[in-house]
Amino acid sequence: MNVPEIPEISIDVEYERIKTNAEKNGYRLNPDIDFVKNLIRGLLKNEQRYGYRACPCRLASGIKDQDLDIICPCDYRDTDVEEHGACYCALYVNELIATGKQNVAPVPERRPPRSERRKALVVKTVSTTTRPVFPLPVWRCKVCGYLCAREQPPGICPICKATKERFERFV
């Protein structure tokens, strides 16, 4: 499973892109640049070996459909930043940590354990909850919470640029 080293230049380019995108959308990156660049190295390495940017601090299965929730930015980022000041890997942080007024503390894993994820897959396929009747379905971006009413979710989230498969039917 060993893969070639990621070139520094790719990491620097990605760092600038992620940072700009984060700040444009009201998010802050960890102020420790070396730490962030190492996380980005991990993201790029995961993209190289799995084909998607799974969280560097979580074990990816190699099956994208089973790991959509941990593709960075993960589904758990907003809640963890809110509750713990940082997302699970600490790439994204709150204002206090970003400005050095508070340190990052370990963030407990919010993703359900392996055994429950398997069960959830089964439950998902059999449960059909009744929904209120609206002229259009409402879709929710699981990364940033953006909502829109249309036949299908957008190909790319207009707010955070997450891809279509990160949307869930909300109403």
Place this chain on the structure above:
Amino acid sequence: MLYALSTCQWCHRTKVLLEELGLAFDYDYVDLLEGNEQNKALDEIERWNRSGSFPTLVIDNKRVIIGFREQEIREALAV
């Protein structure tokens, strides 16, 4: 025994700390294990840490420290 991921920065910090403390320890980069070996490691981790997260540090088969908790690790390993 340290269960870690090769891409995880908190795992990296934990490993560096253990090296600094100069104690003998084994570690596995679970993402670099394949198939059955990886499953066996995950089963073992989940015995100690239900969420199966990294780093999971199992000390002398007696106690577990989940995550990079520097103070806790130093205290647990204080000679």
